[in-house]
Amino acid sequence: MAIRLSTLGSQGPIDYSRRLWLRTMVALTFLLLYTPIITLIIFSFNDSRRNVVWRGFTTKYYVKAWNNDSLIEAFTNSLTIAVISTVISTILGTMIALLLWRFRFPFKAAYEGFMALPIVIPEICMGVAMLAFFSRVGFPTGMPWPLNLSAITIAHIAFSFPFAAIVVRARMAGFNRELEEASRDLGASEWQTFWNVIFPYMKPGVIAGGLLAFTLSLDDFVITFFTSGPDTVTFPVKVYSMVRFSVTPEVNAASTVLVVITVVMTVLAMRLQAPDKTEAH
């Protein structure tokens, strides 16, 4: 329950926009953050092979990127990995969130900490660990598509499920346990109660967690780089290899597409995580 402050005016964030230096800081931060990305997008429409001087508007590099088979293959790989790892890590994360929300058990705090470890471990360490792990266990390579992506997919699940778990857990913190008891009291089994009462409440958290996992998987470079082989190139890895020759507008065009997908996903995730107005209290 929110603590009501004495005056309405003092609720919520402080109005900062009247201070000039704060406004300047905000403007500068935005400039630093977004100028490179906006430049990237603008130059994806540049009619020039070299990416330095503006020579007029064109969309031909989007067409060119579209016709680049290896780029499209990498893109398909990325989407496939993202979809599979999202589904699995969301289910896994949701189940962990439910476990942590519902039950008391020994060493719960330790378990909770361990579960969140992939969030804080440096990606490079995760990547090296994954590489070492897969070569140590002799994980099969050279399988037909999409099975050849399974190593990358497993790695992606490993680092994205804690994010899903944390988002779902945060959502469940506001759940009124009497709703669950009311459902049981009215004759529903535990299974019916889960699907009819708990899951509808949990759903925005599950979707938000899933979208988060999706974006994380789609643009992951470091961990993927360590777990991908010559015939399992993902989109970020492919873009990296293209950049090593030269930064052509084709790379810009491909990157722009990725930026757009990521932004759309993030906006959706934030929308679904916003406080639910239909809660009864």
Next chain:
Amino acid sequence: MSKPIISIRNVTKRFGEVVAVDHVDLDIVENEFFALLGPSGCGKTTLLRMIAGFETPTEGEILIDDEDMAQTPPNLRPVNMVFQSYAVFPHMTVADNVAYGLRVTGTPQGEITPRVAEALEMVQLDRFGARKPDQLSGGQRQRVALARALVKRPRVLLMDEPLSALDAKLREQMQLELARLQQTVGITFIIVTHDQDEALSMADRIAVMESGLVRQVATPDRLYEHPSSRFVADFIGKVNLLDGRVTGARGKSVSIDVAGVGKVSLPFNAEAAGDVAVAVRPEKVRVSTAKPKGGAVAVNGEITDWAYYGDTSHMFVNTSDGLRLSVTVQNETRTTVDNVDLGDRIWLSWQPEDMLLLTE
């Protein structure tokens, strides 16, 4: 009395070291409006939750219709509950909330619709079926919870502090309405409350609980006029508790030396000896300026405090022997309050038979 629908036999519930419910024995009969009354933390809600099946007794058994409920999960018990927070499902409409309990148990749709309509009509929400809970007031949400439980046609309806979240006027109205509803549907109601007015005005019988124990089970008037212990006398209504000492007994009456009052003799049927307590309800005390004549017990004192409630006033009087007594005065005329002032010396008197001897 008709046969018990719920039998609570020697039930104890411990949470670790804490004993929430302590060897409780209770029989609740059919068509009864039963109240579990007690201060917070007395175990009344735990007892209710054990009947509903949300807690398992550590010891003892709970029988519903002569059947031991130990192995029966909440969804299979013939009882339904109205929760303190109402627990109306926020993502369902009012009608869906009410239909929920029928739907999950596989009631045919053709039967659900009329039963839901009937239940909504019973709580006067028939025009609100399509609304979402967040479009309802607190009182209306409670009616939804009520309809949702009643539509299941339970043997027993359980209510956990049903009126505590409502404002005073609405609470009074709902008290009457719940009592009326219980008579209409003719099922057993068990209500948990810490509010004695609620229990007294609605219940047929009340169990007063204190730290896990049931202190007394009786009808409201028995409870008020014949409390069995100091705790019950003090918890139900207002009371003057005076210390006394039994000096002798003759036939059906005992004589007691009451501190600050003197020797009185009052009717008492059981054994009494040693230190006892004597209780007098404030509304049984008369106020006068002159010493009353006749057999009344009378003390003289000074008015020290005055609380005005409109219909009645509450006076606190200190006697020269160090007693502090409270008196309820009916404000019978518009000038009653004008005739008394703080610091006035007055006489308080009551009939010996209005005193109650408490040995516990």
